[in-house]
Amino acid sequence: xxxxxxxxxxxxxxxxxxxxxxxxxxxxxxxxxxxxxxxxxxxxxxxxxxxxxxxxxxxxxxxxxxxxxxxxxxxxxxxxxxxxxxxxxxxxxxxxxxxxxxxxxxxxxxxxxxxxxxxxxxxxxxxxxxxxxxxxxxxxxxxxxxxxxxxxxxxxxxxxxxxxxxxxxxxxxxxxxxxxxxxxxxxxxxxxxxxxxxxxxxxxxxxxxxxxxxxxxxxxxxxxxxxxxxxxxxxxxxxxxxxxxxxxxxxxxxxxxxxxxxxxxxxxxxxxxxxxxxxxxxxxxxxxxxxxxxxxxxxxxxxxxxxxxxxxxxxxxxxxxxxxxxxxxxxxxxxxxxxxxxxxx
Amino acid sequence: xxxxxxxxxxxxxxxxxxxxxxxxxxxxxxxxxxxxxxxxxxxxxxxxxxxxxxxxxxxxxxxxxxxxxxxxxxxxxxxxxxxxxxxxxxxxxxxxxxxxxxxxxxxxxxxxxxxxxxxxxxxxxxxxxxxxxxxxxxxxxxxxxxxxxxxxxxxxxxxxxxxxxxxxxxxxxxxxxxxxxxxxxxxxxxxxxxxxxxxxxxxxxxxxxxxxxxxxxxxxxxxxxxxxxxxxxxxxxxxxxxxxxxxxxxxxxxxxxxxxxxxxxxxxxxxxxxxxxxxxxxxxxxxxxxxxxxxxxxxxxxxxxxxxxxxxxxxxxxxxxxxxxxxxxxxxxxxxxxxxxxxxx
Numbered sequence: 219x220x221x222x223x224x225x226x227x228x229x230x231x232x233x234x235x236x237x238x239x240x241x242x243x244x245x246x247x248x249x250x251x252x253x254x255x256x257x258x259x260x261x262x263x264x265x266x267x268x269x270x271x272x273x274x275x276x277x278x279x280x281x282x283x284x285x286x287x288x289x290x291x292x293x294x295x296x297x298x299x300x301x302x303x304x305x306x307x308x309x310x311x312x313x314x315x316x317x318x319x320x321x322x323x324x325x326x327x328x329x330x331x332x333x334x335x336x337x338x339x340x341x342x343x344x345x346x347x348x349x350x351x352x353x354x355x356x357x358x359x360x361x362x363x364x365x366x367x368x369x370x371x372x373x374x375x376x377x378x379x380x381x382x383x384x385x386x387x388x389x390x391x392x393x394x395x396x397x398x399x400x401x402x403x404x405x406x407x408x409x410x411x412x413x414x415x416x417x418x419x420x421x422x423x424x425x426x427x428x429x430x431x432x433x434x435x436x437x438x439x440x441x442x443x444x445x446x447x448x449x450x451x452x453x454x455x456x457x458x459x460x461x462x463x464x465x466x467x468x469x470x471x472x473x474x475x476x477x478x479x480x481x482x483x484x485x486x487x488x489x490x491x492x493x494x495x496x497x498x499x500x501x502x503x504x505x506x507x508x509x510x511x512x513x514x515x516x517x518x519x520x521x522x523x524x525x526x527x528x529x530x531x532x533x534x535x536x537x538x539x540x541x542x543x544x545x546x547x548x549x550x551x552x553x554x555x556x557x558x559x560x561x562x563x
Numbered sequence: 564x565x566x567x568x569x570x571x572x573x574x575x576x577x578x579x580x581x582x583x584x585x586x587x588x589x590x591x592x593x594x595x596x597x598x599x600x601x602x603x604x605x606x607x608x609x610x611x612x613x614x615x616x617x618x619x620x621x622x623x624x625x626x627x628x629x630x631x632x633x634x635x636x637x638x639x640x641x642x643x644x645x646x647x648x649x650x651x652x653x654x655x656x657x658x659x660x661x662x663x664x665x666x667x668x669x670x671x672x673x674x675x676x677x678x679x680x681x682x683x684x685x686x687x688x689x690x691x692x693x694x695x696x697x698x699x700x701x702x703x704x705x706x707x708x709x710x711x712x713x714x715x716x717x718x719x720x721x722x723x724x725x726x727x728x729x730x731x732x733x734x735x736x737x738x739x740x741x742x743x744x745x746x747x748x749x750x751x752x753x754x755x756x757x758x759x760x761x762x763x764x765x766x767x768x769x770x771x772x773x774x775x776x777x778x779x780x781x782x783x784x785x786x787x788x789x790x791x792x793x794x795x796x797x798x799x800x801x802x803x804x805x806x807x808x809x810x811x812x813x814x815x816x817x818x819x820x821x822x823x824x825x826x827x828x829x830x831x832x833x834x835x836x837x838x839x840x841x842x843x844x845x846x847x848x849x850x851x852x853x854x855x856x857x858x859x860x861x862x863x864x865x866x867x868x869x870x871x872x873x874x875x876x877x878x879x880x881x882x883x884x885x886x887x888x889x890x891x892x893x894x895x896x897x898x899x900x901x902x903x904x905x906x907x908x
Contacts (some may be wrong), residue, residue, distance in 0.1 A: 277833060336582035359599035415893030428610030452832030471840075474833035488622060495816075497842035499835035503812070524642070 221250035226329045227539045229291035235343070235480065236547050239540025242279060243297065252329050253306060261335040262313050263302035264321070267562060268532075270355040271542045271555040273300060273388075273450075275538065276322060276478040293359050296329055299538075300360055301559075302343065302351050302424070310336045318343040320354050325562035330559055339503070341514075348524035351562055356389045356554035357528035358517050364472055364502040365393035366517065367509040368448075372470045377402040379445035380464070381440065384455060386423065389554035392528060394448050395421045408434060408440050410549040411522040415442045417529055417553075429455075436464035453482025460489035473497040478547065529553025566595035569888035571674045572884045574636035575725035578624045580825065580891050584885025587624060587641065595853060596676050598651060606680040607658050609648035609666070613702040613877075614905060616887045617901040618733075621823040641674055642884075645686065646904075647696050655681045663688040667848070668852050672754035675881060675904055684848070688861075692867035696907055701734045701899035702873035703862050709817055709847040710738035711862065712849065712854040713793075717815045717843040721749040725809070729784065729800060734899035735817065739793050740766045743827075751786050753779060755894040762874055762898075774800075789863055796820050798827030805834035817842040823892065842875060874898025892894070 225247045233242045256263060278298075279289045305317040313336065314321065322339040338521050343354055351491075356362065375381065381398050385391045386407035398405050398420040407418045408429040418426045425441050427434075435458040438444060442462035447469045449456055453476030459469070476482035489495065520526035531553045533542050539557050545554050570592045578587045601608060623636045623643075633885030635732075636642050650662040658664065658681065667684040688699055701707065720726065726743045730736045731752035743750050744767045752763045753774040761773045770786050772779075780803040783789060787807035791813045794801055804814070820825035834840065865871035876898045878887050884902050891900050 249758045276838070318806075319884050334634055369584045447687035452835075456832060471832070477830065481830050485822065485832050486827050487801060487829055488822035489815070490842060491799075491819060491846060492622070493844065493850050494846060495842070495844040497835060497840070497844075499838065499840040500840060501664060501836060504839050 221252040221253045223247050224249045224251040224330050225470055225502060225536050226296045227536060229293055229295060229297050232281045237276055237279055237542055237543055243540040243543065245537040245540065248399055253331065256333055258309045258333055260309045262305055262310050262335055263307040264332050264334050265306050266301050266303045266444065266559045267332060267333065268352045269301040269354055269559055270299050271441065271539065271557060273473060273475055273546055275543060276547055277359060289414060298313050300355050302354050318345065318351060320359060322360065324345035335380060347518040349521050352530060352532060352556050353521060354532050355556060357393055358521060361554060362393050362517055363506050363513055365390045366471055366513050367502060367506045368470055368500055369397045370509055371447060371505055372469050375403055375446050378404060380404045380406065381446045381461060382406045382444045383448040384408050385450045386418045388527065392421060395423050396526060413552055421527055434458050440480055452477050453484055457486045460486040462493060463489060463493040465493050466559040467495045468497060469497040470513065471497060498556055530556055532556045532558050534558050564597065564599045566597040568592050569594045569596040569675050569893055571641045572881060574638055574642050575638060577626045582621055582624055582888055588888065590882040590885065593895060595859065598676065601678055603678055605654045605749050606678055607650055607655050608652040609677050609679050610651050611646050611648045611675060611904045612644040613675065613697045613700055614904055615644050616891050616901040616902060618820055618891055620888060621892055626876060636678065645700050647699050658904040660829045663690065663696060665704060667705065692863040693865055694866050697875060697877060697901050698866060700901060701875050702738055702871065703866060705847055706734035706899060707862055708851050708858055709740050710735045710742065712847060713815055713817055713845060714739060714849045715741045715854055716850055718791060719749055719813050720791050723749060725749045725751065725787060726791045727751045727789045728793040730795045731754050733762045733872060737766060741871060758897055766830060766872055779803050792808050797822050798829055801829055802831040805831040807822050808838040808840060810838050812838055812840045814840060814842040816842060835847060875901055877901045877903050879903050
């Protein structure tokens with residue numbers, strides 16, 4: 219078979235504001251690959267099916283002069299993300315042709331085809347429940363794990379406590395809303411469009427509002443005080459929560475959208491001690507190991523049965539990655555943003 | 564005996580910047596008291612000996628329109644603080660004339676003489692070790708308890724970890740430095756004058772610098788990463804620590820000087836999750852009960868033996884309270900600021 223084009227999404231320039239497709243990221247088609255003859259060196263040839271587009275990708279695109287010690291994408295090389303791929307050929311005894319693999323974060327997955335050394339973090343997907351493969355990068359992948367593991371490890375509450383969460387329609391937020399309702403909390407949730415608000419209402423959240431139309435501070439003043447806050451945002455919104463904190467508030471921080479594109483200051487440091495606040499920040503890959511077995515036992519089943527709800531928005535074509543990344547930063551996506559790179563077979 | 568003057572420090576006007584004596588606080592001598600005949604109504608007549616002037620007092624002097632839900636001093640009434648007093652007369656069987664009592668926070672102690680209902684938080688001081696009574700509002704009082712209880716409850720570390728603390732010459736800071744050294748940590752500490760720096764060095768801290776002359780960020784970049792941070796400041800200094808955080812940093816927040824007078828923003832919310840940071844904010848009176856017995860068993864002994872070091876700066880005269888409060892906010896005091904209201908007898 220003749221070599222075929224192997225398109226790639228490259229990291230082209232660090233971002234200071236929102237990441238612009240064609241500027242900060244570029245789609246490059248200069249490389250080819252011969253699927254039959256490319257040397258595997260003991261590894262695996264993967265055809266990428268789905269790629270994840272997550273808010274946190276932006277934080278690996280920051281100015282390295284300002285952001286020392288922060289892992290960044292390498293300029294001129296493919297962006298690293300998570301994805302689901304299918305094995306075309308394998309020289310690794312663990313994987314065989316036809317296997318589906320979830321490759322996590324560290325893999326340079328933004329190509330159509332990758333020769334993968336199989337030495338990095340990955341999970342062989344059995345998918346006995348026969349849910350769509352794309353979900354394994356969403357509600358059944360890292361975003362779902364962020365929700366599940368973060369909740370199990372850090373959420374402290376009494377039944378009936380008031381819980382607040384932002385970006386509640388996303389794959390992390392929506393899963394957390396459902397875990398919180400299952401645990402008997404009163405859930406206040408915000409999202410950025412009518413359709414998202416409707417979706418979060420359908421999950422059983424008690425108070426849901428569009429933060430673009432209604433002031434978060436006013437809602438919290440009325441519906442608070444807040445006992446538990448799942449923080450994706452930081453800055454002014456975290457200040458609003460601190461101002462409406464119950465004594466002993468717990469904050470679980472797993473994102474900081476306010477810091478990525480337009481750093482937004484937080485002023486209410488004083489309230490951290492005045493209200494006996496505890497704050498847990500975490501990266502899912504640091505904490506998830508002890509929870510993964512339970513996660514893969516419970517979550518795909520809950521999805522298949524319809525018990526665990528989610529939304530995803532699949533965009534066809536690797537060349538559209540840059541635009542989807544921009545949209546995710548702007549909150550324009552409706553549901554978990556996924557790039558379908560190739561068909562499921 | 565004829566009525567005598569009973570001077571009072573009144574809360575006169577909320578502060579927006581540093582609290583100005585004569586403006587935000589005033590010393591008033593319009594009241595008198597007859598020590599022999601004043602009705603006790605089942606309570607106690609106390610002669611106040613020492614009053615504590617602490618940084619946190621400023622946060623009870625904020626604009627009530629901006630700071631809803633925050634306990635503030637009452638305008639036109641005596642400021643509430645902590646102090647040591649001696650019982651002159653008592654109708655309460657728990658206390659007898661000559662007893663020394665530590666009255667905590669809630670008491671309107673800024674008078675020479677107070678009729679005290681004895682229903683508020685207080686501790687009868689035995690002082691078997693015969694240490695100066697003034698220390699019972701400093702290293703052997705709430706500031707020492709803040710250090711001791713906060714450290715016991717929240718400090719998580721491995722031997723040899725790098726620990727950073729600001730305002731290290733104060734009664735909280737200096738006690739924490741000594742606890743950290745006793746626990747085998749490498750201690751980086753900052754203070755605001757040469758004399759303070761010398762004192763903190765004498766406590767065994769490994770790296771001590773004057774933050775007015777040396778940039779905190781540069782010191783932390785050189786001496787970090789930081790595993791544990793005791794936070795009295797917030798704002799830009801907390802940002803500097805987050806930027807130099809080891810993965811898994813723990814921050815213990817028991818003050819926020821940067822927020823009191825000139826709110827200073829914090830921008831690095833993102834690093835809370837990127838570095839798996841845990842933050843514990845606390846008010847000592849919320850957590851201290853289980854630790855108090857050990858505290859009073861250990862600390863006065865350690866002071867009497869010379870093992871636990873401290874500095875205090877005693878100013879004579881209740882009329883000087885306002886100026887000392889201002890000085891404490893500016894960091895001009897050398898050691899724990901105490902007002903001696905009357906002689907020890």
